[in-house]
Amino acid sequence: MQNVKITIQYDGTDFHGWQVQSSLRTVQGELTRVLALLDSRVVTVHGAGRTDAGVHAEGQVASFFLEREFEPRALRDAINGNLDRDVRVFDVEFADDSFNARSSAKLKTYRYHIWTGDVVSPFLRRYVHHHRGQVDVDAMRRAAAQLIGAHDFGAFTVATPEVKQTVRNLMRLDVEPRGESLLIIAAADGFLRYMVRTIVGTLMDVGRGRLSADHVSGLLATRDRADAGPTAPACGLTLVRVDY
Amino acid sequence: MQNVKITIQYDGTDFHGWQVQSSLRTVQGELTRVLALLDSRVVTVHGAGRTDAGVHAEGQVASFFLEREFEPRALRDAINGNLDRDVRVFDVEFADDSFNARSSAKLKTYRYHIWTGDVVSPFLRRYVHHHRGQVDVDAMRRAAAQLIGAHDFGAFTVATPEVKQTVRNLMRLDVEPRGESLLIIAAADGFLRYMVRTIVGTLMDVGRGRLSADHVSGLLATRDRADAGPTAPACGLTLVRVDY
Numbered sequence: 001m002q003n004v005k006i007t008i009q010y011d012g013t014d015f016h017g018w019q020v021q022s023s024l025r026t027v028q029g030e031l032t033r034v035l036a037l038l039d040s041r042v043v044t045v046h047g048a049g050r051t052d053a054g055v056h057a058e059g060q061v062a063s064f065f066l067e068r069e070f071e072p073r074a075l076r077d078a079i080n081g082n083l084d085r086d087v088r089v090f091d092v093e094f095a096d097d098s099f100n101a102r103s104s105a106k107l108k109t110y111r112y113h114i115w116t117g118d119v120v121s122p123f124l125r126r127y128v129h130h131h132r133g134q135v136d137v138d139a140m141r142r143a144a145a146q147l148i149g150a151h152d153f154g155a156f157t158v159a160t161p162e163v164k165q166t167v168r169n170l171m172r173l174d175v176e177p178r179g180e181s182l183l184i185i186a187a188a189d190g191f192l193r194y195m196v197r198t199i200v201g202t203l204m205d206v207g208r209g210r211l212s213a214d215h216v217s218g219l220l221a222t223r224d225r226a227d228a229g230p231t232a233p234a235c236g237l238t239l240v241r242v243d244y
Numbered sequence: 245m246q247n248v249k250i251t252i253q254y255d256g257t258d259f260h261g262w263q264v265q266s267s268l269r270t271v272q273g274e275l276t277r278v279l280a281l282l283d284s285r286v287v288t289v290h291g292a293g294r295t296d297a298g299v300h301a302e303g304q305v306a307s308f309f310l311e312r313e314f315e316p317r318a319l320r321d322a323i324n325g326n327l328d329r330d331v332r333v334f335d336v337e338f339a340d341d342s343f344n345a346r347s348s349a350k351l352k353t354y355r356y357h358i359w360t361g362d363v364v365s366p367f368l369r370r371y372v373h374h375h376r377g378q379v380d381v382d383a384m385r386r387a388a389a390q391l392i393g394a395h396d397f398g399a400f401t402v403a404t405p406e407v408k409q410t411v412r413n414l415m416r417l418d419v420e421p422r423g424e425s426l427l428i429i430a431a432a433d434g435f436l437r438y439m440v441r442t443i444v445g446t447l448m449d450v451g452r453g454r455l456s457a458d459h460v461s462g463l464l465a466t467r468d469r470a471d472a473g474p475t476a477p478a479c480g481l482t483l484v485r486v487d488y
Binding site for chain 2: 123
């Protein structure tokens with residue numbers, strides 16, 4: 001048995017997210033289908049980030065064990081040859097048996113892309129959230145600075161029975177204007193469900209003056225989801241890379 | 245009556261080209277539908293370039309007369325509000341009555357995007373033609389140099405009864421490698437049907453060693469379509485800009 005690590009890109013628009021769901025098209029489901037063809041058995045695919053429906057990936061990582069032997073490039077081409085063009089394996093490496101794309105991950109980096117101009121290019125329409133008009137970037141940066149570090153992010157997620165521990169270590173939260181784009185880059189050891197999108201929605205509320213920058217640190221204390229901003233739409237979010 | 249000049253972008257993937265065709269979705273057809281709503285009459289829309297099915301535009305220009313008065317930005321937003329997101333009006337200007345987007349055009353610039361790497365990113369899949377492997381860029385440039393200037397491009401088009409005159413003035417034909425991309429930029433006073441795509445297909449045959457660079461000038465003399473390369477796929481082609 002060979003443990004295999006793959007790096008994947010996908011346009012999340014036409015996927016119901018990463019995780020297998022019966023009768024819905026998901027990235028994990030597509031990979032599981034293709035690997036069953038190649039290895040003549042059911043292969044369990046572990047993914048670094050369980051991206052939600054509509055979220056994209058430039059550098060998602062997955063791992064799985066194969067019985068059959070492949071040369072890495074031949075395996076990459078064999079998987080791609082059986083996938084639709086909105087998901088591609090870019091890189092295949094062999095890994096130690098102890099490697100698991102999910103539990104071995106040290107840092108995950110996401111980018112949220114907001115288009116602030118009047119008109120969204122047709123070429124960007126699937127990958128940005130349109131918020132027309134200027135925002136107060138300095139206030140957003142002051143709010144972002146309060147979230148950096150190890151905190152209880154309970155206010156920035158939905159209550160899920162299987163997740164008991166809501167402390168995460170946010171290493172980076174940058175607000176970067178680039179022409180008519182506003183990029184929010186978030187990196188952490190792990191993210192709770194909807195956490196990036198709720199942070200983005202909250203920072204946007206600060207940028208629009210609906211919330212004060214100081215309000216944000218209070219959210220870490222109260223842990224009250226109702227006091228945070230809305231969950232920003234999935235289409236603006238991309239999993240950029242996973243570090244091990 | 246006000247003559248209006250608009251600049252448009254579209255992702256050509258889901259359009260049957262520019263020109264109105266009954267019961268098929270075209271860009272001219274969509275604009276005509278929307279302008280009829282806004283001006284309460286049938287508006288004739290003139291387009292600078294009649295892009296084929298699947299061809300994209302970053303800077304297509306169209307013109308039309310309107311009876312109703314609009315402020316330019318309000319007109320832009322009103323048109324966009326009635327279009328799907330794969331076509332957008334970027335700019336609206338008022339023009340002299342003598343302006344016609346098609347007949348007034350002085351220079352049209354197209355870009356053809358070939359992806360030479362092993363794997364096409366899902367984010368580029370609609371906008372590139374995949375040709376895996378290296379090509380001889382120097383030979384392509386030597387061939388391209390022979391096509392510059394005013395020539396009879398009869399070998400690079402399809403015979404169409406309504407087009408008698410097949411001389412065009414090709415001002416620019418650049419072959420530009422950029423990482424795993426190979427861009428071919430073509431600018432002329434006008435292009436015959438399939439002309440850019442047949443030039444690209446011919447240059448690619450030169451790049452692969454199927455045709456010699458010297459063969460290309462012979463095509464201008466023989467005007468024989470059968471001696472040129474194949475018509476490159478539509479998806480790689482984008483109308484970049486139109487100059488007046």
